[in-house]
Amino acid sequence: MLAGADSGQEPAVVRRLDALRRLSEAGIAAIKTAMRGAIAKAAAAGEDLAREGDRSETVRLFLSGWAFRYKALEDGRRQIVSFILPGDICDAHIYLFATMDHSIATLTPVTYCELDHTAFERLMSADISVAEAFHCETLAARAMQREWAINLGRRDALERVAHMICELFERLRVVDLVEGNSFAFPVTQMDLADATGLSTVHLNRTLQELRAAGLITLRDRSLTILDFQALAKTAMFNPNYLHLDRK
Amino acid sequence: MLAGADSGQEPAVVRRLDALRRLSEAGIAAIKTAMRGAIAKAAAAGEDLAREGDRSETVRLFLSGWAFRYKALEDGRRQIVSFILPGDICDAHIYLFATMDHSIATLTPVTYCELDHTAFERLMSADISVAEAFHCETLAARAMQREWAINLGRRDALERVAHMICELFERLRVVDLVEGNSFAFPVTQMDLADATGLSTVHLNRTLQELRAAGLITLRDRSLTILDFQALAKTAMFNPNYLHLDRK
DNA sequence: CGGCTGATTGATCCCGGTCAAATGAGGTGG
DNA sequence: CCACCTCATTTGACCGGGATCAATCAGCCG
Numbered sequence: 001m002l003a004g005a006d007s008g009q010e011p012a013v014v015r016r017l018d019a020l021r022r023l024s025e026a027g028i029a030a031i032k033t034a035m036r037g038a039i040a041k042a043a044a045a046g047e048d049l050a051r052e053g054d055r056s057e058t059v060r061l062f063l064s065g066w067a068f069r070y071k072a073l074e075d076g077r078r079q080i081v082s083f084i085l086p087g088d089i090c091d092a093h094i095y096l097f098a099t100m101d102h103s104i105a106t107l108t109p110v111t112y113c114e115l116d117h118t119a120f121e122r123l124m125s126a127d128i129s130v131a132e133a134f135h136c137e138t139l140a141a142r143a144m145q146r147e148w149a150i151n152l153g154r155r156d157a158l159e160r161v162a163h164m165i166c167e168l169f170e171r172l173r174v175v176d177l178v179e180g181n182s183f184a185f186p187v188t189q190m191d192l193a194d195a196t197g198l199s200t201v202h203l204n205r206t207l208q209e210l211r212a213a214g215l216i217t218l219r220d221r222s223l224t225i226l227d228f229q230a231l232a233k234t235a236m237f238n239p240n241y242l243h244l245d246r247k
Numbered sequence: 248m249l250a251g252a253d254s255g256q257e258p259a260v261v262r263r264l265d266a267l268r269r270l271s272e273a274g275i276a277a278i279k280t281a282m283r284g285a286i287a288k289a290a291a292a293g294e295d296l297a298r299e300g301d302r303s304e305t306v307r308l309f310l311s312g313w314a315f316r317y318k319a320l321e322d323g324r325r326q327i328v329s330f331i332l333p334g335d336i337c338d339a340h341i342y343l344f345a346t347m348d349h350s351i352a353t354l355t356p357v358t359y360c361e362l363d364h365t366a367f368e369r370l371m372s373a374d375i376s377v378a379e380a381f382h383c384e385t386l387a388a389r390a391m392q393r394e395w396a397i398n399l400g401r402r403d404a405l406e407r408v409a410h411m412i413c414e415l416f417e418r419l420r421v422v423d424l425v426e427g428n429s430f431a432f433p434v435t436q437m438d439l440a441d442a443t444g445l446s447t448v449h450l451n452r453t454l455q456e457l458r459a460a461g462l463i464t465l466r467d468r469s470l471t472i473l474d475f476q477a478l479a480k481t482a483m484f485n486p487n488y489l490h491l492d493r494k
Numbered sequence: 495c496g497g498c499t500g501a502t503t504g505a506t507c508c509c510g511g512t513c514a515a516a517t518g519a520g521g522t523g524g
Numbered sequence: 525c526c527a528c529c530t531c532a533t534t535t536g537a538c539c540g541g542g543a544t545c546a547a548t549c550a551g552c553c554g
Contacts (some may be wrong), residue, residue, distance in 0.1 A: 021343060052487075070398050073483055079401040081393040091389075093382040096268060101390050101488035137342040138385055142338075143348050145392040146328045150318050152399035154326040154445030157510070188532065197400030202510050202532060238318055240299075241348035287515065404542070449542050451502060495554105502549070517534070521540085524527085 011181040012175040015060045016087030017133035019174045019244045030126035034113045049104040054176040056100045058114040062088045065110030080195035089137050108186045143241040152197045157206045161197045162235035185223035259422040260308045263334030264380035265489045266421045277373035285360040296351040303347045305361040309335045312357030318349045328440035334422040355433045392489040399444045405451045407443045409482035432470035
């Protein structure tokens with residue numbers, strides 16, 4: 001794990017699902033059983049876990065490390081469309097589709113569980129709270145994807161980068177991967193540029209602007225938010241779309 | 248399942264779901280029964296069907312008309328994040344969330360069926376092919392949302408607009424709303440600008456460029472694709488992400 | 495006829511892209 | 525320990541795609 005494998009804590013998948021929709025004790029047990037019975041996998045940093053055109057047969061429960069989804073255009077342009085963090089699911093019911101329409105690559109070493117069609121269906125029918133939480137995860141992923149579009153379409157460079165940092169902070173907080181206002185941030189400026197739709201040069205200048213404004217620190221793959229209120233304000237960040245409040 | 252000849256008779260929801268994943272006869276019957284038992288609704292053009300912050304309690308099956316999802320920033324900027332066409336579902340399992348994180352507005356008069364929590368769950372458990380098709384619809388919506396991000400992040404104005412037209416064409420074709428290479432296009436240039444992340448002025452110039460290149464005609468809310476091959480080429484459009492091939 | 499909404503055009507500006515080079519931090523092999 | 529390589533970050537100079545501002549025009553409706 002990026003920040004140590006907290007002994008007393010629930011696994012990231014349980015933490016995330018429970019934040020989206022409260023899991024019953026039986027549900028938590030069912031998830032853990034499924035994970036124990038599933039194929040545990042690991043991959044190094046910089047690997048493709050899936051490529052556009054691959055057959056899509058298994059559901060992955062992400063346990064540790066960072067990955068991202070992307071699509072490359074023929075002429076080399078690349079757009080990262082989402083980050084995958086510990087606790088994320090990718091993707092419920094994906095085996096119903098024949099092939100992947102995008103690629104997934106790792107930023108750090110990662111570990112995950114693979115569930116095939118039957119294992120996933122078994123887990124979904126084991127407990128109603130688990131099934132509901134998985135559906136919420138899918139809805140939340142769609143909501144994040146929508147927000148990504150808003151970011152790219154209608155925010156300027158400074159707002160865009162600030163917004164992405166705010167989102168990552170909130171998501172990592174749920175799975176206990178922030179300490180104080182800092183978190184491991186294994187994203188190169190090239191990656192972040194492809195995520196925000198900017199050039200690396202302009203992304204670099206935007207980061208410097210955020211630093212100069214006293215909003216963040218970013219050194220040695222560690223990001224610190226110096227003033228979350230101010231950062232959220234410049235990004236016009238509203239966390240409602242993450243649906244992590246579990247009302 | 249649908250046999251080409253009579254498929255034009257089926258409602259749009261059945262056509263779309265069947266294109267995503269083959270429905271059984273029993274499944275089609277179950278959908279029709281559910282629609283007959285559901286609350287049928289209609290709305291005029293220019294109405295909000297839902298607003299950010301509203302409680303999200305019912306699943307809608309879109310039967311006719313165009314709508315779109317959008318989010319407005321505090322300062323008036325607006326981003327349209329997707330178009331909702333006949334046959335679309337919005338959104339499976341949405342009642343699991345407390346509130347809407349975005350708004351939905353109509354472009355034309357629309358009709359749709361509303362299913363509450365229990366009606367939707369009943370339909371999902373009525374037939375396995377129906378449940379699978381609904382899951383595919385959700386996956387396809389996510390894939391479209393990803394492609395929207397790619398559009399906004401890494402395509403220039405001409406490619407962006409061309410891509411959006413190609414996508415709409417393919418989606419409308421499935422629900423039999425194109426005639427030849429033409430379809431009703433009830434989108435103002437202001438709306439299209441907010442969908443593509445451009446200003447209305449530049450969008451207008453981009454449309455003129457597409458017209459001048461002999462790729463499209465757009466008059467009286469009717470869009471004709473004069474050369475689909477060429478349009479798809481300028482957009483680098485690959486329809487795989489729509490998952491409408493039903494392998 | 496006047497008011498309204500949407501499409502179009504022209505002129506100007508600037509945010510962010512592109513090109514090019516320098517700097518720095520590891521990593522590795524001699 | 526140093527020479528060298530690679531990858532990531534940073535900086536400078538210049539350019540252009542698309543934004544902005546401001547009219548004008550075309551339907552449409554009351």
